[in-house]
Amino acid sequence: MRNVPSVLSIAGTDPTGGAGIHADLKTFQERKAYGMAVVTSVVAQNTKGVQDVWHVPVDMVEQQIRAVFEDIRPGAVKTGMIATPEMIERVADLLEQENDVPLVIDPVMVATSGDSLMEQESLDLMKKRLLPLSAVITPNRQEAEVLTGLSIENIETAEDAAKTLVDEMGASAAVVKGGHLTGDATDVLYSEDGIEYLHAPRTDTNHTHGTGCSLSASIAAELARKNSIKTAVSNSKAFISKAIMDTLEIGKGNGPINHWASRLSKEDIMV
Ligand SMILES: Nc1ncnc2c1ncn2[C@@H]1O[C@H](COP(=O)(O)OP(=O)(O)O)[C@@H](O)[C@H]1O
Numbered sequence: 475m476r477n478v479p480s481v482l483s484i485a486g487t488d489p490t491g492g493a494g495i496h497a498d499l500k501t502f503q504e505r506k507a508y509g510m511a512v513v514t515s516v517v518a519q520n521t522k523g524v525q526d527v528w529h530v531p532v533d534m535v536e537q538q539i540r541a542v543f544e545d546i547r548p549g550a551v552k553t554g555m556i557a558t559p560e561m562i563e564r565v566a567d568l569l570e571q572e573n574d575v576p577l578v579i580d581p582v583m584v585a586t587s588g589d590s591l592m593e594q595e596s597l598d599l600m601k602k603r604l605l606p607l608s609a610v611i612t613p614n615r616q617e618a619e620v621l622t623g624l625s626i627e628n629i630e631t632a633e634d635a636a637k638t639l640v641d642e643m644g645a646s647a648a649v650v651k652g653g654h655l656t657g658d659a660t661d662v663l664y665s666e667d668g669i670e671y672l673h674a675p676r677t678d679t680n681h682t683h684g685t686g687c688s689l690s691a692s693i694a695a696e697l698a699r700k701n702s703i704k705t706a707v708s709n710s711k712a713f714i715s716k717a718i719m720d721t722l723e724i725g726k727g728n729g730p731i732n733h734w735a736s737r738l739s740k741e742d743i744m745v
């Protein structure tokens with residue numbers, strides 16, 4: 475029997491398969507981890523935008539989480555879309571009891587299309603209840619601005635936000651992603667080892683639907699494998715950069731990335 479790390483995603487859906495738990499499960503598989511998923515919200519969305527959202531009742535979210543933990547203890551958990559205050563409280567109550575399992579929080583607030591995926595009241599609870607449980611939190615530019623109240627214009631201010639998330643707000647580590655800044659796609663990691671820049675050339679594409687979901691899922695798979703935060707984040711950055719580079723002809727809007735691009739040789743990647 476093969477011993478493999480298992481990883482759990484607690485997140486929303488995307489029927490077109492590019493973001494949310496669908497992207498997470500594809501990522502777990504590519505990162506050689508056994509993937510599991512608890513659905514928080516069913517989202518009618520595609521590469522062009524979000525059409526409708528239905529939140530799974532909180533008791534059912536709890537039952538799904540309990541069903542996983544009483545059978546298969548994950549080596550790491552990642553959270554994505556957790557939209558309502560009640561859901562954040564319940565998920566935090568449950569994960570608090572499993573505090574030896576590393577938690578990666580992708581504080582999903584808006585889709586790549588610009589549509590909101592989180593209720594306003596949820597923000598305070600996200601900061602108070604979930605953020606302090608995290609091994610690492612992975613906001614994009616806008617999410618980091620909303621969480622910290624800082625304005626992020628460049629790498630230096632991204633660094634300030636990462637420090638604020640850890641030193642003042644209680645995350646163990648933070649990756650402030652640079653996908654929405656200009657210039658190279660540089661992310662900033664702040665952890666107990668200090669500041670680290672993760673550089674990648676910017677691919678000229680609007681096919682970035684699900685990049686944040688996939689990056690955080692990959693970090694969770696790496697942590698389940700007992701890699702350090704630094705190794706987990708840098709391996710995941712390499713994974714996501716290749717996936718963005720190999721543009722797929724899928725969808726009429728902000729298309730998805732290619733989760734299997736790391737299996738291709740450099741020459742086979744289609745830019
Ligand atoms: N055009 C791009 N070329 C290369 N890397 C990118 C590009 N857009 C985003 N990334 C990378 O993808 C990851 C997700 O970042 P970002 O787009 O900021 O997050 P989100 O999907 O949550 O909005 C980060 O590692 C970021 O640097």
Ligand SMILES: Cc1ncc(COP(=O)(O)O)c(N)n1
Nearest residue numbers: 486493494585684685686687
């Ligand atoms: C259910 C769900 N969760 C998250 C995202 C954000 O996706 P991205 O990774 O592009 O920020 C999304 N569009 N849908």
